[in-house]
Amino acid sequence: MPDRSAVIRVERLSKHYETPAGPFPVLKEIDLTVQRGEFVAVMGPSGSGKSTFMNILGCLDRPSSGGYWLDGEDVNGLDVDQRAGLRNRTIGFVFQGFNLLPRMTLTDNVALPLVYAGLARKERDGRAVRVLERVGLGSYVGSYPNRISGGQQQRVAIARALVNDPRLILADEPTGNLDSHTSEEIMALFGELNAGGITVVLVTHEPDIAAHARRLVRFLDGRIVHDGPVGQGREAGR
Amino acid sequence: MISGVMTAEAWRAMGANRMRTALTMLGMVIGVAAVVLMMAIGQGAQDDVKASINSMGSNLFIVLSGSTTSGGVRMGGGAAPTLTVSDGEAIAELPGVEAVAPVHMGTAQLVYGPNNWSTTVLGTTPNYVDLRSWPIAQGAPFTDSDVRSATRVALIGQTVAENLFGGENPVGRTIRIKQNPFLVVGVLSERGQSLDGRDQDDTVMVPWTTAQRKLFGTPFPGAVRSLMVRAISEDAMPRLEGAMTELLRQRHHLRPDADADFMIRNLTAVAESMAETTRIMSLLLGAIASVSLLVGGIGIMNIMLVSVTERTREIGIRIAIGARPRDIRQQFLLEAVMMSCAGCLIGVMLGVGCAVLAHSLAQTSVVITGKSIVLAFCVAAMVGIFFGFYPANKAARMEPIAALRYE
Numbered sequence A: 001m002p003d004r005s006a007v008i009r010v011e012r013l014s015k016h017y018e019t020p021a022g023p024f025p026v027l028k029e030i031d032l033t034v035q036r037g038e039f040v041a042v043m044g045p046s047g048s049g050k051s052t053f054m055n056i057l058g059c060l061d062r063p064s065s066g067g068y069w070l071d072g073e074d075v076n077g078l079d080v081d082q083r084a085g086l087r088n089r090t091i092g093f094v095f096q097g098f099n100l101l102p103r104m105t106l107t108d109n110v111a112l113p114l115v116y117a118g119l120a121r122k123e124r125d126g127r128a129v130r131v132l133e134r135v136g137l138g139s140y141v142g143s144y145p146n147r148i149s150g151g152q153q154q155r156v157a158i159a160r161a162l163v164n165d166p167r168l169i170l171a172d173e174p175t176g177n178l179d180s181h182t183s184e185e186i187m188a189l190f191g192e193l194n195a196g197g198i199t200v201v202l203v204t205h206e207p208d209i210a211a212h213a214r215r216l217v218r219f220l221d222g223r224i225v226h227d228g229p230v231g232q233g234r235e236a237g238r
Numbered sequence B: 001m002i003s004g005v006m007t008a009e010a011w012r013a014m015g016a017n018r019m020r021t022a023l024t025m026l027g028m029v030i031g032v033a034a035v036v037l038m039m040a041i042g043q044g045a046q047d048d049v050k051a052s053i054n055s056m057g058s059n060l061f062i063v064l065s066g067s068t069t070s071g072g073v074r075m076g077g078g079a080a081p082t083l084t085v086s087d088g089e090a091i092a093e094l095p096g097v098e099a100v101a102p103v104h105m106g107t108a109q110l111v112y113g114p115n116n117w118s119t120t121v122l123g124t125t126p127n128y129v130d131l132r133s134w135p136i137a138q139g140a141p142f143t144d145s146d147v148r149s150a151t152r153v154a155l156i157g158q159t160v161a162e163n164l165f166g167g168e169n170p171v172g173r174t175i176r177i178k179q180n181p182f183l184v185v186g187v188l189s190e191r192g193q194s195l196d197g198r199d200q201d202d203t204v205m206v207p208w209t210t211a212q213r214k215l216f217g218t219p220f221p222g223a224v225r226s227l228m229v230r231a232i233s234e235d236a237m238p239r240l241e242g243a244m245t246e247l248l249r250q251r252h253h254l255r256p257d258a259d260a261d262f263m264i265r266n267l268t269a270v271a272e273s274m275a276e277t278t279r280i281m282s283l284l285l286g287a288i289a290s291v292s293l294l295v296g297g298i299g300i301m302n303i304m305l306v307s308v309t310e311r312t313r314e315i316g317i318r319i320a321i322g323a324r325p326r327d328i329r330q331q332f333l334l335e336a337v338m339m340s341c342a343g344c345l346i347g348v349m350l351g352v353g354c355a356v357l358a359h360s361l362a363q364t365s366v367v368i369t370g371k372s373i374v375l376a377f378c379v380a381a382m383v384g385i386f387f388g389f390y391p392a393n394k395a396a397r398m399e400p401i402a403a404l405r406y407e
Helices: A050-057 A080-089 A106-117 A121-134 A150-162 A180-195 A230-237 B004-016 B018-056 B085-092 B144-148 B158-165 B208-216 B237-251 B267-310 B312-320 B325-362 B370-396 B400-405
Strands: A006-019 A022-035 A039-043 A065-070 A091-094 A168-172 A199-203 A215-220 A223-229 B060-065 B097-112 B115-124 B136-139 B153-156 B174-177 B180-188 B203-207 B226-231 B262-266
Touching (some): A006 A050, A006 A199, A022 A199, A022 A223, A039 A180, A050 A065, A080 A091, A080 A106, A080 B312, A091 A150, A106 A121, A106 A150, A121 A150, A150 A180, A168 A180, A180 A199, B004 B325, B018 B267, B018 B370, B060 B237, B060 B267, B085 B237, B097 B158, B097 B208, B115 B158, B115 B208, B153 B158, B158 B180, B158 B203, B180 B203, B237 B262, B262 B267, B267 B325, B312 B325, B312 B400, B325 B370
Parallel strands (some): A039 A199, A039 A215, A168 A199, B153 B180
Antiparallel strands (some): A006 A065, B060 B262, B097 B174, B097 B226, B136 B180, B153 B203, B174 B180
């Protein structure tokens, strides 16, 4: 039975893609539990299945077999709209490419999840501005994404992920497009959020980034080959 | 749920590529303008025909004398001297008849002072003007005693009055018709064109007796080429037609198997078939215009498909942050409907403008009804929904991962 207190619980989860040469396995019977408040770094070479795993965690993709419980809810049993609801309220996404909508102001970008949550305009704008202030961009509310730096854009993206008070933040190489100094700032922000009680799972290539996490999960050929505290993970990686 | 945000976003998306939006809308604009214009012209034509029918007088029969055959040459209707004024008097006694007037027509040259004019002279009785619902503008009609004594008096139409008298008042003046002096007793009101385009005002009316004895002469006094009969109502017409046929066959001593030596025509039926023709014509015009509306709709679908593909990544982002398929679908559908309705609005203005222009430049009759504008809007909204649905559905069904990776 699923652990009710776990934010993520995955059991014997497999994913394969159909190819002309037959099914091609990407994930092979993964088991993983992430408790509330954890800060997990996922590492692994390209093609190890970590992106597919993140997509399944984010309810953007479905597993071929196995179970997935998000915040105690059986995701496999949910329909399209219910999974959209999970992405909206329970999960916050942060992408490598920031993925802001260029024609909208920063406030509108941050408030967009609240539109789909059905909140009124006043409430949306108020919350968006508060979250922007929290990530240190309170003076940019009326600006547009192309007017600000990459690091600032990623802060806006994090604000958008936070705006609906999610349990879980999924970050896919959030510092991949940033210089090392800015990366440190962004990771410090993730650290703060985690300290505030939000569970963070992030995918990264860089050991320096992974070092900010407290738990390291390493993928190779569709399996988890390492799972432990960060210090040991680094040793195992080298 | 169509919220203000969605409307604002659709507006922003339309504004992001103004040229493309404008060109897409142009298809709708032309389609709607064509529909509005064609309906205006069609309605105008219908109203014209209705006015012409009313101007001819309603519930009318025309009874023509039969044809003669002379040495193998058939002379056509109205040639034989079979129909008489007393036939008309007998018809007037039938139930359902309101009035009967004999008509003896010919062409003659009219002279007044230095002016002269050739026109149709119509010999008839005073009630002819009532029968045709044709009021007299000035003066008075001639009387029954004028008919009995074959007086030289004339009622002239507006066209004749203008050509002979110019601005002068014709009543009380004497004109000459075929050299005979005639006193003008009245001027008819303006009537305009008949259904076949003849100028109805280009005519002179005189007592039929005067026409036969003093103007045209006839070898068969008392015989007329035609009788105009007005029924009391449209409903009475079929029965009256049968009664007239029976009466005339009796009066002309025709055997049951002999051909009739007269013809009865229902003028209202002719007019109605004409009205029907115009109605079908305007329907056809509308249908052709609708095709351009359809083409406009396809243009919207095309651009929406392009827009969906271009915005694949945006759709992916929206899905990732919690948009349901129906949210995405509504957004694109709203955009298509807004585009078609905006096009429709401009199209209605353009169509009305063109109609007004056609009226002032080409004197075409146009009638713009609220119905046609409401119809245009409904059709435009439906076109937007119909042609927006496929692209919107395509957007709503996108795979989120593929959409997010799309460059």
